[in-house]
Amino acid sequence: MTPVGIEVDLTSGVPPYEQIRLQVLAHVSAGRLSPGDRLPTIRALATDLGVAAGTVARAFRELEQAGVVATRRRTGTVVAAGAPTTDGAVRRAAGHFVATARAAGLSDEETLDAVRGALIG
Amino acid sequence: MALALLLVLLILALVVGGVVALAITVSRRPAPAPSQAADAARRHAIGVNLVAWIAAGITAVVLSYALLDAANGRYDSRYPEPGVPVPGPLLVALSPAVIGLAYLVVHAIGERTWPRPTGAVRRAALVPRGDAAPRWLRRITWAWAGALVATLVVTGLTATDERTFSRPDPADPGDLLVIPYAGWSYGVPLIVVTALIVAATEGVLWLVARRPAVIDADPAYDAASRRLSAHRVLRGTQLLLAGSLAGVLVVTGVGVAMVDADSVGIGVAASLLGYVVAAVGVGLATVPARPAVPARPADMVDGTPVPVAGPPP
Numbered sequence: 484m485t486p487v488g489i490e491v492d493l494t495s496g497v498p499p500y501e502q503i504r505l506q507v508l509a510h511v512s513a514g515r516l517s518p519g520d521r522l523p524t525i526r527a528l529a530t531d532l533g534v535a536a537g538t539v540a541r542a543f544r545e546l547e548q549a550g551v552v553a554t555r556r557r558t559g560t561v562v563a564a565g566a567p568t569t570d571g572a573v574r575r576a577a578g579h580f581v582a583t584a585r586a587a588g589l590s591d592e593e594t595l596d597a598v599r600g601a602l603i604g
Numbered sequence: 605m606a607l608a609l610l611l612v613l614l615i616l617a618l619v620v621g622g623v624v625a626l627a628i629t630v631s632r633r634p635a636p637a638p639s640q641a642a643d644a645a646r647r648h649a650i651g652v653n654l655v656a657w658i659a660a661g662i663t664a665v666v667l668s669y670a671l672l673d674a675a676n677g678r679y680d681s682r683y684p685e686p687g688v689p690v691p692g693p694l695l696v697a698l699s700p701a702v703i704g705l706a707y708l709v710v711h712a713i714g715e716r717t718w719p720r721p722t723g724a725v726r727r728a729a730l731v732p733r734g735d736a737a738p739r740w741l742r743r744i745t746w747a748w749a750g751a752l753v754a755t756l757v758v759t760g761l762t763a764t765d766e767r768t769f770s771r772p773d774p775a776d777p778g779d780l781l782v783i784p785y786a787g788w789s790y791g792v793p794l795i796v797v798t799a800l801i802v803a804a805t806e807g808v809l810w811l812v813a814r815r816p817a818v819i820d821a822d823p824a825y826d827a828a829s830r831r832l833s834a835h836r837v838l839r840g841t842q843l844l845l846a847g848s849l850a851g852v853l854v855v856t857g858v859g860v861a862m863v864d865a866d867s868v869g870i871g872v873a874a875s876l877l878g879y880v881v882a883a884v885g886v887g888l889a890t891v892p893a894r895p896a897v898p899a900r901p902a903d904m905v906d907g908t909p910v911p912v913a914g915p916p917p
Contacts, residue, residue, distance in 0.1 A: 487730045488823070494724045510730065521732045531728035531817040533721030559732065 487515050491532050499534050503542035511551055511562055512569045513577075522552065522560040639820040644719045645829060652714030653836050660707040660840065667699045696790065700848045701797035707840045708804045715811035715833070721819045729823040736813045736830035741838040744888065748845035748881075749802045755852050756791035763787030771863045783859035786852050794852075798845065805841045809834055839889050846885025853878030 489506040491499050510516040522528070525543060529536040543560055546552045553563040569577070584594040764770045769785035786794070812833045817826045854875045861871025 488727055489730055491726045491728075492724060493726065507730065516730065522730055523728070523732050527733050527814060528728055528730075530814065531721065531819065532726040533816065533819075534726065 489532075491534065493534075499532075500538045500541040500545075503528075503532075503539060504545050507542070507546055508549075508551055511566045513574060514568055514571075516562045516566075518562050518564045518566055520562045521558055522562070524559055639818070641719065641722075642818045642821040642825055642829070645818045648714065648717075648719055649829070649833055649836075652711060656707045656710035656714070656836075656840065659710045660703050660844075663703045663706040664699075667695065667702060671695050671699070698793060698797060700794070700844050701800055704801040704841060704844045705804060707844070708801070708808050708837070711808045711833075711837050711840075712804075712811055715808065715815050718815040720816055727819045728817060729826075731823065733813050734827070735809075736827070737809050737834035737838060738831060741835060741842065741888070742809075745805065745838050745842040745845060746802065748842055748849055748885070749798050751881075752798050752845060752849040752852065753795050755849060755856075756786060756795055759786040759852065759856055760788045760791040769859060769863065771865075774865060781863035783863050784855070785859060786856055794848065798848070801841060801844065805837060808837050812837065839891070843885045843889040846881050846888075850878040850882035850885065853881060 487510050489503060489510075491502045493499065495502065497505075507516070507522070516522075522543075523531070525536050525539045529539045532539070543552060543554070547554060547560075547563075550563055551566045552560050554560050580598075581594060584597065589597070762769070763785045764782075764787075766787045766789040767784060768782050768787065770780040770782040773779040773781045812830050815830070817823075818829060857871045857873070857875030857878060859871070861868045861875070864871070
């Protein structure tokens with residue numbers, strides 16, 4: 484099984500906790516994290532990322548409030564059973580779209596602009 | 605004499621193991637680290653391992669001087685009360701702890717000062733931390749500790765008094781043949797010390813499992829790096845415990861064979877077992893751990909890319 488990773492850019496305008504939250508959400512939505520999958524502990528993830536434990540704790544807390552993850556006493560933080568995942572066809576279409584955008588040389592921001600444009604069109 | 609033999613065995617095992625480990629470390633040509641952070645982590649780990657062995661060696665040498673003083677009886681006058689252990693036995697009993705703790709403290713400091721993530725972009729795998737220690741080596745370490753405690757309980761129960769074992773002299777039935785023996789004066793401190801070493805080892809392994817990941821190498825590299833560190837910690841600890849067990853078995857076995865004609869076979873078997881334990885301990889201490897370098901670029905595991913979501917644009 485391929486491990487899933489996240490990346491936090493400390494120079495980004497987006498706060499680190501929000502970056503963590505969005506990326507965990509993206510992995511769940513894309514089906515790379517399934518219900519029941521265990522996440523690292525807050526302390527371990529904070530140590531690896533070199534950020535304060537409170538930063539990761541806030542991201543996990545908001546994910547828990549959104550029903551994406553659940554905290555259990557024995558197993559720690561796991562992906563919740565009712566976590567929102569994208570429909571398989573939509574996920575495949577999104578993958579195809581991203582591959583096309585990258586082949587065309589678009590940056591992530593330009594790719595998202597294209598999606599936003601389609602959404603408001 | 606028997607006390608000196610015990611410590612000499614321990615020191616010999618440590619020195620041989622340390623020299624061989626050093627030779628292996630120096631002579632093996634390490635594979636290239638897959639990233640700058642991985643290279644820094646590897647250099648840190650090698651340095652910590654070398655310093656740990658040196659610290660253990662220096663501690664052993666210092667203790668051997670102290671033991672020689674005790675063997676010469678210089679300390680006896682300070683503890684004249686009968687039944688109170690003189691520093692000699694206590695020193696012997698506490699030597700493994702002091703040597704082991706010197707070794708483990710260096711490893712613990714090394715784990716606490718493990719290179720932290722640097723740079724603006726930080727990465728982490730979204731997988732829970734597993735147990736990094738090689739299971740077989742951990743089991744052997746626990747087995748040495750268990751066997752040592754069991755041996756000390758047996759010698760404690762069979763000792764004539766707190767520190768000796770005696771039998772009537774066949775040549776002169778009115779006289780006794782007395783040998784130093786691992787009675788409760790030696791046994792209780794050694795049992796406590798053994799428990800302390802095992803607990804300290806588990807503590808260092810806990811630190812190994814929770815140190816910062818090597819951020820710009822693939823997760824398999826980081827897992828292998830932790831396994832390597834845990835292997836190094838256990839390698840030294842098991843050598844120490846094996847040395848202690850071997851010392852107790854050899855000293856007890858030789859002594860019993862000398863004074864108890866009915867137990868010559870048991871004594872010889874115990875001393876032979878002690879030598880086997882020492883040989884196995886030294887052998888295991890020289891088994892090189894698998895290097896932590898599957899030299900693949902970052903983001904690749906088994907030839908497939910690791911999905912990293914990346915910061916939101």
